[in-house]
Amino acid sequence: MSGLSGFPELLPAERNVELHVLDHLRRVFELHGFANVETRAVETTDTLLKKGEIDKEVYVLKRIHAGEDEGDAGLGLHYDLTVPFARYVVENAGHLEFPFRRYQIQKVWRGERPQRGRFREFTQADIDIVAEDELPFHFDVEVAQVMAEALGGLPVPQLTLQISNRKVLEGFYRGLGVADPAAVMQVVDKLDKMPPDAVAAQLAELGLTEDQAKLVLALAEISTPDTSFVERVRELGVSHELLDTGLAELAQVVGSTRSIDGVTVVADLRIARGLDYYTGTVFETRMEGYDQLGSICSGGRYDQLASDGRHTYPGTGISLGISRLLVPLLADGLTSDRSVPSAVLVALVDEGSRDISDEVAARLRARGIPTEVAATAQKFGKQIRYAERRGIPYVWFPAAQHEVKDIRSGDQVAADPDEWNPPAEDLTPHIKESPT
Amino acid sequence: MSGLSGFPELLPAERNVELHVLDHLRRVFELHGFANVETRAVETTDTLLKKGEIDKEVYVLKRIHAGEDEGDAGLGLHYDLTVPFARYVVENAGHLEFPFRRYQIQKVWRGERPQRGRFREFTQADIDIVAEDELPFHFDVEVAQVMAEALGGLPVPQLTLQISNRKVLEGFYRGLGVADPAAVMQVVDKLDKMPPDAVAAQLAELGLTEDQAKLVLALAEISTPDTSFVERVRELGVSHELLDTGLAELAQVVGSTRSIDGVTVVADLRIARGLDYYTGTVFETRMEGYDQLGSICSGGRYDQLASDGRHTYPGTGISLGISRLLVPLLADGLTSDRSVPSAVLVALVDEGSRDISDEVAARLRARGIPTEVAATAQKFGKQIRYAERRGIPYVWFPAAQHEVKDIRSGDQVAADPDEWNPPAEDLTPHIKESPT
Numbered sequence: 128m129s130g131l132s133g134f135p136e137l138l139p140a141e142r143n144v145e146l147h148v149l150d151h152l153r154r155v156f157e158l159h160g161f162a163n164v165e166t167r168a169v170e171t172t173d174t175l176l177k178k179g180e181i182d183k184e185v186y187v188l189k190r191i192h193a194g195e196d197e198g199d200a201g202l203g204l205h206y207d208l209t210v211p212f213a214r215y216v217v218e219n220a221g222h223l224e225f226p227f228r229r230y231q232i233q234k235v236w237r238g239e240r241p242q243r244g245r246f247r248e249f250t251q252a253d254i255d256i257v258a259e260d261e262l263p264f265h266f267d268v269e270v271a272q273v274m275a276e277a278l279g280g281l282p283v284p285q286l287t288l289q290i291s292n293r294k295v296l297e298g299f300y301r302g303l304g305v306a307d308p309a310a311v312m313q314v315v316d317k318l319d320k321m322p323p324d325a326v327a328a329q330l331a332e333l334g335l336t337e338d339q340a341k342l343v344l345a346l347a348e349i350s351t352p353d354t355s356f357v358e359r360v361r362e363l364g365v366s367h368e369l370l371d372t373g374l375a376e377l378a379q380v381v382g383s384t385r386s387i388d389g390v391t392v393v394a395d396l397r398i399a400r401g402l403d404y405y406t407g408t409v410f411e412t413r414m415e416g417y418d419q420l421g422s423i424c425s426g427g428r429y430d431q432l433a434s435d436g437r438h439t440y441p442g443t444g445i446s447l448g449i450s451r452l453l454v455p456l457l458a459d460g461l462t463s464d465r466s467v468p469s470a471v472l473v474a475l476v477d478e479g480s481r482d483i484s485d486e487v488a489a490r491l492r493a494r495g496i497p498t499e500v501a502a503t504a505q506k507f508g509k510q511i512r513y514a515e516r517r518g519i520p521y522v523w524f525p526a527a528q529h530e531v532k533d534i535r536s537g538d539q540v541a542a543d544p545d546e547w548n549p550p551a552e553d554l555t556p557h558i559k560e561s562p563t
Numbered sequence: 564m565s566g567l568s569g570f571p572e573l574l575p576a577e578r579n580v581e582l583h584v585l586d587h588l589r590r591v592f593e594l595h596g597f598a599n600v601e602t603r604a605v606e607t608t609d610t611l612l613k614k615g616e617i618d619k620e621v622y623v624l625k626r627i628h629a630g631e632d633e634g635d636a637g638l639g640l641h642y643d644l645t646v647p648f649a650r651y652v653v654e655n656a657g658h659l660e661f662p663f664r665r666y667q668i669q670k671v672w673r674g675e676r677p678q679r680g681r682f683r684e685f686t687q688a689d690i691d692i693v694a695e696d697e698l699p700f701h702f703d704v705e706v707a708q709v710m711a712e713a714l715g716g717l718p719v720p721q722l723t724l725q726i727s728n729r730k731v732l733e734g735f736y737r738g739l740g741v742a743d744p745a746a747v748m749q750v751v752d753k754l755d756k757m758p759p760d761a762v763a764a765q766l767a768e769l770g771l772t773e774d775q776a777k778l779v780l781a782l783a784e785i786s787t788p789d790t791s792f793v794e795r796v797r798e799l800g801v802s803h804e805l806l807d808t809g810l811a812e813l814a815q816v817v818g819s820t821r822s823i824d825g826v827t828v829v830a831d832l833r834i835a836r837g838l839d840y841y842t843g844t845v846f847e848t849r850m851e852g853y854d855q856l857g858s859i860c861s862g863g864r865y866d867q868l869a870s871d872g873r874h875t876y877p878g879t880g881i882s883l884g885i886s887r888l889l890v891p892l893l894a895d896g897l898t899s900d901r902s903v904p905s906a907v908l909v910a911l912v913d914e915g916s917r918d919i920s921d922e923v924a925a926r927l928r929a930r931g932i933p934t935e936v937a938a939t940a941q942k943f944g945k946q947i948r949y950a951e952r953r954g955i956p957y958v959w960f961p962a963a964q965h966e967v968k969d970i971r972s973g974d975q976v977a978a979d980p981d982e983w984n985p986p987a988e989d990l991t992p993h994i995k996e997s998p999t
Binding site for chain 1: 566567570571572573574575578579582593594595596597598599600601602603604605607608612620621622623624625626627629639640651654655658659660662664665670672674684694699701902903904905917928931932933934935938939949952953
């Protein structure tokens, strides 16, 4: 871990865990036809400040020796991948095919004051589907399914993907006769950090009656692993057209997104997402034993993502906080069993025969086996220790009759550099899941 | 390409080319036992300004709403991957195993004034081997070999890896009786941008006699595809102990690094590298037809990379400018044949049977075939056009008897979603090399 607060850095064995996660995400996203895009790290401050909510957290750039007349560059580091993607879509609309599925895995930056658990640099993995003018609802189901599948393969504790729909909340509040549903949603969004009493008090401040506040809180308590939430909501006796639409949409997403090993999918009507650009489906994700992290994977439907005057580009997507997820797990002991990619260390008999060891290594690499050659011709015992300290499982001894030793078991066998293969699972580092 | 000068952004089909390059580099580096590391994007300005040469180009960060009392964050974006890596090694020395092979592929930033061909954000791929206190010379050979192998697999014009050694230059200049060899080296380094006459004039300004300047230029003209440069240097009649050491080292690197398809390896004594931290072997790389880019892959040996007072960490490495290499080639037409990863589009008979198409897609994906389902139930002709526009080679028609069409050839055959496979080369996008 790094010496600069908020800027996590990983050791090589830890980075192997992150690479494993990134590779897995990429594989799942590409299997589903999501194209990869990277956007530049900087946006104009105009673009960054359009969404007022987090303008305090932006890092702006300045050339260190900018002349007096030059002023600021007018550029800042992006704080998420949604705003840059919206800009990219509008800028390149003429060259993109819609509906456009994209995944994007990049670092983002927020100028937080240093404090425990707040990152100032972190990696996110986003998937979004964007269309021109109109985006059929089944894409909301698709992003939920794809992200659930992606989450399912991660070496992390049990996850709960919580799905809600702002039309359910807004329709319910409107049915109740509430004047400002958006304000109520922002208060309900605090249920994670505040006891229900305090939330009720804030609802009263917004002018809700005690009965209205009770029903708002009763709605927020509904969480079901299937579509039975529809009935539970109906039992509260509120009706509104928008509520009907929202319930039908949410039932479709929850009904079509299966819980799988490692990921429980639930409808959870406490989920509102504070950000006001969401217009329908919303997602959050909790990790068992790590409640204090809040949601590690969030998103939803935004019908007004971007517009260039002639067209609007509605979208739906989810963003996974890779650093938010991994850094605490790595601190708790999640790691890999190697600090190098090498599966084999070729021993060196003496410096004069380095050619021979190099040749063996080349023959192993030619067949896809990551291999390094010992740095110096120490005694073989020391060369074995050298492999052991790096987690390299095999040491190769070049000779007229070559031999290879599995240094974990001690087994040593004759082997041909053009034939021998380690078991497939030894070709790459193993992830060692954390004890929690 | 992006609207913001100096910040290149790629369209999805272009990004496929970059991904292909990144994957290839990673595969080669890992086969050779190089571990991946990422460092944070920011360093303290103290760290960044230690190397005085490019301090004008640093972007410093400021929180947009920093209080008056807060001052600057004291942080800037890294402008290369060597300085951050040196800091990382010193900071984590107790947790690293030396010699430490690492590769690092990240964006870097330079606060250049906008002008054609200058990037303000670009991606580099670096390999380095670093040791504690002492680094055997054979690692210079290794980084040259590994990078040559990596360059060999790239979809780019012919490359020339030029290798030199500063001990040869310094020893030769000292043997000539030159007082300040470093100053001469910096002048010789300009031979790329200046005619030999102008360089000779600058050498005269440094106090060299006409004969000395002639010999300095004669040395710089020596370039051989093998170790015959040694004789050519000897013929110039200059002798010095450091020259002998340098010639032996350079002969070892050039003699051991084979030219391969796409990469010509040469000794080239014009290569000096202006940066004063190189202490022996130096590398540059030219791409045929793109002289104006200068060197696209450079590096060398630096014995004083980093020190923590108790230990020094000598290193040797090379850095490949991925954006510098690719962006001009993409502008000249290098691209891929798909804008999506999908190899198959599953057609949709009608919206009511989306489940059936989804199920086919799931069965194909389960066997590793990237697949998407048509967005809407248009006429099949339109769905085929949908695939065509994205470069998806196959369209699947679900029915009691499934069929799959290769839309390039028009061939349509009966197929089983649990059995059918496209040819392996159709699983991923193809790179279409640029016409130059």
